[in-house]
Amino acid sequence: MSRTVTGIKPTGRPHLGNYLGMIRPALDLSRSGEMFCFIADYHALTVMQPAAELRRRVLDLAATLIALGLDAGQAVLYRQSDLPEVCELAWILGCVTAKGLLNRAHAYKAATAANAALGRDADEGVNAGLFSYPVLMAADILIHRAQGVPVGRDQRQHVEIARDLAESFNRVYGAVLVVPEPLVDQRVMTVPGIDGRKMSKSYGNEIGLSATPDEIRRRVSRIVTDSRPPAEPKEPDTILSLYRIVAADDDARDLERRYREGGVGYAGAKDLLTAAIERLLGPARQRHAELMADPAGLQEILARGAARARASAAPTLRAVREATGMGWG
Numbered sequence: 296m297s298r299t300v301t302g303i304k305p306t307g308r309p310h311l312g313n314y315l316g317m318i319r320p321a322l323d324l325s326r327s328g329e330m331f332c333f334i335a336d337y338h339a340l341t342v343m344q345p346a347a348e349l350r351r352r353v354l355d356l357a358a359t360l361i362a363l364g365l366d367a368g369q370a371v372l373y374r375q376s377d378l379p380e381v382c383e384l385a386w387i388l389g390c391v392t393a394k395g396l397l398n399r400a401h402a403y404k405a406a407t408a409a410n411a412a413l414g415r416d417a418d419e420g421v422n423a424g425l426f427s428y429p430v431l432m433a434a435d436i437l438i439h440r441a442q443g444v445p446v447g448r449d450q451r452q453h454v455e456i457a458r459d460l461a462e463s464f465n466r467v468y469g470a471v472l473v474v475p476e477p478l479v480d481q482r483v484m485t486v487p488g489i490d491g492r493k494m495s496k497s498y499g500n501e502i503g504l505s506a507t508p509d510e511i512r513r514r515v516s517r518i519v520t521d522s523r524p525p526a527e528p529k530e531p532d533t534i535l536s537l538y539r540i541v542a543a544d545d546d547a548r549d550l551e552r553r554y555r556e557g558g559v560g561y562a563g564a565k566d567l568l569t570a571a572i573e574r575l576l577g578p579a580r581q582r583h584a585e586l587m588a589d590p591a592g593l594q595e596i597l598a599r600g601a602a603r604a605r606a607s608a609a610p611t612l613r614a615v616r617e618a619t620g621m622g623w624g
């Protein structure tokens with residue numbers, strides 16, 4: 296896939312699920328082709344937070360991505376709001392979007408379902424930004440004429456909406472936009488959190504990418520187990536599911552066998568899991584701290600990325616304006 300785009304929201308601190316489900320596959324792709332990677336601060340506004348907090352999180356996320364291996368000289372790393380052209384494209388796309396399509400988008404559906412469960416009005420607390428979230432996301436992707444969008448599984452529907460919108464636009468105005476494909480890493484499906492549900496900041500069950508070795512140990516120790524003694528065979532559980540995802544294949548097979556046959560206690564399995572997570576996250580910790588100590592340097596990297604992103608967006612927007620009758624032809 297030669298040209299890809301992906302975005303990540305600066306809300307909450309990034310966790311292992313974000314890394315394995317989305318960041319790592321995106322970094323792999325960025326080594327072989329042209330990648331646009333941005334920090335989705337406009338999207339973050341659908342959930343309000345103080346301005347200073349938003350700015351800090353944007354820098355923190357940029358530092359995290361670079362510390363984990365993003366090469367900002369090769370990939371284009373930028374802040375979404377430094378490319379305000381996406382808002383213009385989002386408006387235009389909104390005019391070829393069936394409202395019913397957005398009623399079915401999962402973030403909005405989840406919000407209305409939660410309200411219904413509490414006996415409230417379906418739209419209580421739902422802002423129009425959340426409702427039209429998938430349209431802005433489509434603009435993020437389509438503005439670069441990207442062919443592929445690396446995302447975690449739960450974002451696939453949003454990329455499919457971007458495909459629909461590109462097709463609707465092209466049907467009305469001619470073949471201007473590139474129809475993108477979702478790229479979901481099949482090896483890593485959903486990363487479980489310490490309570491066994493999907494790891495998510497909304498559930499508070501995550502292991503943060505900035506966790507210290509001690510924090511990793513404490514989080515892992517909270518995984519609930521039954522009381523089988525070490526010698527007894529065990530059912531696959533959250534410890535094993537997480538270990539399969541973070542450890543080397545041979546090590547994972549070995550632990551699986553010891554679960555099946557008996558011969559490992561839960562405390563021992565948790566030690567193995569803690570060490571495997573530390574091997575994955577440890578190397579980036581120092582680099583992240585160095586980057587955060589130089590905020591001006593990070594801002595400079597983002598500014599360079601923004602200039603490259605705007606250069607990529609300009610011809611698409613020109614073609615869209617032309618096709619829709621804006622400008623004088």
Ligand code: ADP
Nearest residue numbers: 312313316317446447448449485486494495496
């Ligand atoms: P959260 O659920 O913590 O709010 P986001 O919705 O911000 O996470 O997700 C950011 C990206 O990380 C998305 O592409 C999403 O699919 C991916 N992702 C998040 N949680 C997981 C998980 N537990 N397993 C795999 N991928 C995930």
Ligand code: TRP
Nearest residue numbers: 300301302303304335338432435
């Ligand atoms: N909606 C994505 C998420 O919650 C973030 C995002 C915004 C995105 N725009 C995007 C992802 C464009 C891929 C492409 O994680």
